[in-house]
Amino acid sequence: MRLKFIRAFFSIQLLVSVTGAPLFAQVQSDTLKLTLKQAEDQFLKNNLDLIIQRYNIDNASANVITARLFQNPDFSFANGIHATGVPNAFSEQAVSVSQLFFTAGKRNKNIQLAKIGVEQAKYQFFDLLRTLKFTLHSDFYNIYFQEQSAKVYDEEISSLAKTLDVFKQQYQKGNIAEKEVLRIQSQLYSLQTEYNSLLTSIDTTQSELKLLIKASPASYIDPQVNFDSNKDAVSAVPYQQLLDSAYANRYDLKYTKAAVDYNTLNLKLQKATAIPDVSLSFNYDKLGSYGNNFMSAGIAFSLPFFNRNQGNIQQARIAIDQSKVQFQSQQDQVQSDVATSYKSALRLEKLYNSFDPKFKTDFTNLIKEVNINYEKRNLSMLEFLDFYDSYKTNTIQLNNLQLSKVLALEQLNYATGTPFFNQQ
Incomplete structure (x- = not known):
């Protein structure tokens, strides 16, 4: 039975x-x-x-x-309405046109x-x-x-x-x-x-x-x-090549470098702002006090006695120093990312390569032998279930190891900003 x-x-x-x-x-x-x-x-x-x-x-x-x-020109027009002792004040008309010009570039x-x-x-x-x-x-x-x-x-x-x-x-x-x-x-x-x-x-x-x-x-x-069958994908690429590629292709690093350039140029702009802009004007007065059809030209600019944009210039200098430190910090972060990712990928590559590629097949065949031996009552129920549990555990661990190896390569691509390891 x-x-x-x-x-x-x-x-x-x-x-x-x-x-x-x-x-x-x-x-x-x-x-x-x-x-x-x-x-x-x-x-x-x-x-x-x-x-x-x-x-x-x-x-x-x-x-x-x-x-x-360019700045739009300013235009003004005035027409007389009333003047004491003048029979026709509406005849008085005045026109003014002015244009602002930025200085110092x-x-x-x-x-x-x-x-x-x-x-x-x-x-x-x-x-x-x-x-x-x-x-x-x-x-x-x-x-x-x-x-x-x-x-x-x-x-x-x-x-x-x-x-x-x-x-x-x-x-x-x-x-x-x-x-x-x-x-x-x-x-x-x-x-x-x-x-x-x-x-x-x-x-x-x-x-x-x-x-x-x-x-x-x-x-x-x-x-x-x-998957790419190259077993030594990581060790085949020199570390310095990865690091140089990261410096050249990491856009977060380029962004912080651009911030230094931006703040350096902004300092020049703030210094230029201390130089007054010039407004040129042309004026016409039909019945001016000096004479009829009076025309004149003018120039206007502020006198930089008090406000010479000192505060903004100082802030621009501070922003340059700050952005340079941020750029150096980002460079250090890039170097750390590449070094950590490279070590991890290299370690996982060596670990994965140390596994016998026939291990999974051999282990599956072993489970078949376990079934046969259990049928012959050479194994107890507990031994039989332990073998099955071991099969599940080892298969999942191998899958996780393969996943870790693949993700380590993706992490290196991410750290360098370059698709060194194309696994498609």
Whole structure:
């Protein structure tokens, strides 16, 4: 009787392994199978944060147009209404036209400042693009490897659920002890709890990824991955090359450097502001006191006796010193980012390369042998379940190691601002 039960148990397991399908992998009409390149294309086209930042570039460009404009001339006209002893006061008319001219190159300096503002807006856009692309890649690979781990849970849960039904039937017939039923039940509940947490994590990452590429909330993204087989990708690239690339291509660093240039030019503008602007005027008076049809020209400017823009000049000097310190701080941050990311990626690459590529296949074959030995009663129930638990743990750990290795390469791309490691 017990032998028949064991054979029935393994027949059910074989059936489940052949016909069972993971819940999350069931094909739906709204499933999106995307490669990383396709996801990036949708992201660049549809991401709202990028669209908003592009408007900031347009706004900054509009400031250049404003800075190029000359001041409008001032025009005034006066017509007589009443004068004592004058029979026709309406004949008196006076016209004045004046034009303000900036001195000391203020207009050109404002144009240059506006152009630097455009560059800063572009740097902010590309730095946002760098950050969001890193999030996109991380989410994409997280989903892929979490799905691989979910398959292991799904297979074990499906198998144990069928096994539990068989064990309950056999327990009712008195063929097995209750403790064996409870042991299977406990293992099943534990797997279901872990599986649910993993699915929740996948759903959260899916939500973020769909928001990045503006996909429908009802859709499910199925990442299509083809990894680069280069085992020594990190060690093949010298550290100094990575660091030099970061200095040349990190847009947050370029932004802080532009801030130094902006504040340096602003100091020149504030010094120029201390020099008074000049207003030239032309005046006409039809019946002036000096004589009829009186015309005159004039010039006007303020006398810089008290206000010579001292406060703004001092603030501009302080802003230069501050921006230089910020630039140095950002350089240090870039160097730290590259060094930390490089060490981590190199360590994970060595760890991953130390694993036997046949380990996963060998371990899967071992589980098959475990099934055979359990059927022959060479293994106890606890040993059998421990082997299955070990299989699950090691498979998930290997998936997590692969994910960590991939994300480490993405982190290096992010830290250097350069796609050194294209894993599409």
